[in-house]
Amino acid sequence: GAGVSQTPSNKVTEKGKYVELRCDPISGHTALYWYRQSLGQGPEFLIYFQGTGAADDSGLPNDRFFAVRPEGSVSTLKIQRTERGDSAVYLCASSPGGMSGYTFGSGTRLTVV
Amino acid sequence: KNEVEQSPQNLTAQEGEFITINCSYSVGISALHWLQQHPGGGIVSLFMLSSGKKKHGRLIATINIQEKHSSLHITASHPRDSAVYICALQGAQKLVFGQGTRLTINP
Numbered sequence: 001g002a003g004v005s006q007t008p009s010n011k012v013t014e015k016g017k018y019v020e021l022r023c024d025p026i027s028g029h030t031a032l033y034w035y036r037q038s039l040g041q042g043p044e045f046l047i048y049f050q051g052t053g054a055a056d057d058s059g060l061p062n063d064r065f066f067a068v069r070p071e072g073s074v075s076t077l078k079i080q081r082t083e084r085g086d087s088a089v090y091l092c093a094s095s096p097g098g099m100s101g102y103t104f105g106s107g108t109r110l111t112v113v
Numbered sequence: 114k115n116e117v118e119q120s121p122q123n124l125t126a127q128e129g130e131f132i133t134i135n136c137s138y139s140v141g142i143s144a145l146h147w148l149q150q151h152p153g154g155g156i157v158s159l160f161m162l163s164s165g166k167k168k169h170g171r172l173i174a175t176i177n178i179q180e181k182h183s184s185l186h187i188t189a190s191h192p193r194d195s196a197v198y199i200c201a202l203q204g205a206q207k208l209v210f211g212q213g214t215r216l217t218i219n220p
Contacts, residue, residue, distance in 0.1 A: 033207060042199055042210035043156075056206055091156065093208075102146070102208065106155035 002026075006092050006105035013082055013112055021077040021108045025094030029103075032075050034067055035091040037107070043091055049075060050097070082112045116140050117202050119211040127219055132187040134214045136200030139181065144203040147174050147185045150213070151196045159185070161203075190218045 005024040013019050025032050030051055035043035045059035052072045060066070064082075069075040079086055089107040117138045126132060136145070147159040160167050160174040162183065167174050171190075176183040187194055195218050200211040 031206075035208075035210075040212075042201075042212045043208075045207045045209070048207050050206075059207075093156075101158050101161045103158070104148075104156035 004092055004094050004103050004105035006090075006108050008108060009106060010109045011111070013110070015082060015084060015112055017082050019079050019082055019110065021079075021090050021110070023075045023077070023092030023094075023105060025073065025075070025092070026103055027073075029094035029096050030072070031095040031097045032069060033093045033095075033102070034075070034077050035093065037089045037091055039088075046077070046090075079110075082110075084112045086110060087112045115211075116209050117200060117211040119200050119214050121214060122212065123215045123217075125217045125219065126190055128191060130190050130218075132190050132194070132216065132218075134185045134198050134200075134216070136183045136185070136211060137181060138183075138200075138202055140202065140204070140209075142202045142204060145176055145183050146201040146203060146208065147183070148199040148201060148210075149196050150199060156199070159198075187216075192218045192220050194218050 007022045032049040034046040036046055037043040047067045048056045049069045064080045067077045089109050091107045092105040093102045095102045120135045144161050144163045146161050149157045149159050162176040171188045173186040197213040197215050199213045201208040
């Protein structure tokens with residue numbers, strides 16, 4: 001597609017539930033990033049994929065968070081046993097790699113009630 | 114200490130004023146990005162800099178690698194420029210973001 005697509009744009013879930021957030025990057029972009037942005041803060045790194053593999057998952061806050069990119073294109077961020085503190089905007093970005101720029105999606109606003 | 118610091122955190126100005134937003138950092142980088150984020154919207158990439166200066170319309174970005182400092186300037190500011198402007202450092206792989214500067218331009 002023309003840009004990075006994230007779905008859903010908004011998600012409200014109950015505490016303890018499981019959620020999946022989807023990112024569809026620009027076709028051909030090998031690098032894909034997930035960031036989390038809390039209100040009034042800058043985005044914080046979660047995980048980075050190069051192709052199908054997670055090249056750096058050091059930003060995932062705990063083992064409730066997991067992400068996959070099985071075919072090197074679409075990625076899914078999975079959050080188990082959601083907590084109210086998980087409420088944030090989850091941003092996805094993709095890049096051709098190297099010193100190329102990034103294209104960001106519009107984000108998924110997750111609210112855990 | 115944060116690797117990247119932006120100032121000011123909030124800036125309110127009148128339409129037409131010249132705007133400067135600053136970004137200082139403490140680590141080695143391969144590039145620095147300036148990004149724009151509108152309320153409820155996604156992030157738009159404005160500039161990627163590794164040296165010198167870039168200009169796009171009314172926006173100018175400069176970087177001094179030796180001093181580890183970058184500035185974003187907006188000339189003839191307009192209310193539609195109201196947004197959060199974020200400085201982000203590019204290392205080997207991921208971006209490290211500043212906290213952003215919330216800019217409000219009043220008509």
